Amino acid sequence: MNTPSSLEALIEALRCLPGVGPKSAQRMAYHLLQRDKPGALRLAHSLGSAVENLRHCAKCNSFSEEEVCVLCSSGKRDDSLLCVVEMPADLLMMEQTQCYRGMYFVLMGRLSPLDGVVARDLPLDRLIRRAQEQSCEVILATNFTVEGEATAHYLATLLRAQGIKVSRIARGLPVGGELEHVDSGTLAQAVLERREVRE
Template sequence: MKTPTSLDDLIDALRCLPGVGPRSAQRMAYHLLQRDHAGAERLASSLAYALGHIRHCEKCNNFTEDMICELCRSQRRDAALLCVVEMPADLLMMEQAHCYQGMYFVLMGRLSPLDGIGPREIHLDRLVKRAQDGVIREVVLATNFTVEGEATAHYISELLSNKGLKITRIARGLPVGGELEHVDSGTLAQAVFERREIS
């Protein structure tokens, strides 16, 4: 029996989500169509709204509805500190740990040549420009302790060396291979407090 084209399209569209294979996408589609029309409509409208209104902050590159996000506009943050993280989830984890009061730059990824992700894809040109704004004094590298995260931190430290900035890396209170969004707040706070300068 052939399924309707629109159903095939919905199943295929759901497969773009990370970790969602053909069977999971099929179950989701059937659930939304059979049991949760209101949820499906809310999902469709929220997604359409987000696509039309959410952009990248001009300063930190995080998601926002404004040109400059609320965090970057805050007068309570230490404008001389810039923390570089891979993803918005990492920024949220840093904020939940209450261990850092500076500014951020979100790369939206990490260097991964095998996946075709180079310096341009993670906006390193914008990061260098931001770090040289005359206000930033220290750049805290808080990329994940994965092979790609370490390579990204090393690449950034090389880019920013000789720019008159203090470059630090969060301490290895985090497990090797661990990712910030999956670490408890106490471990993350300890890692930030024990950050060290990269020589």
């Protein structure tokens, strides 16, 4: 049986999503068309609107509908701190902690030579310019993956060469975690990054 061309195009379009193979894309397409047409129309409208209206913030490089996002426009942020994260989702997680009141810069990726992502693919010139303009401490908050660690190391070298103060978020045990359930690498890092107990 031949699949209608518009259905085939929808299935193929859904495959651009990460982790979505041909079978998953097909299931999604059938579900949207058969069981949730209003949802399909809402999805199409929202996607079109997002593509048309969103851009990168001129300061932090996250997504924004304005030239400068709300967070960067706020006068209540500490501009002596600049936290570098990989993706906008990481920025949202940092904000949810409610312990950081500085500014951000979103790389929109990380160094990953195996995936073809090298330094020139990241907005590093903009990051350096922003750090120099703010005369701030840069806090590297990339993920603790091989790629995230490589990115943090590369950025630290690059920024320190410009005379910029650089720090890295600490690694260690999760809150509520028990030692017997923690992997040895995390435990070793927690021991190495221990700090003095003060009254």
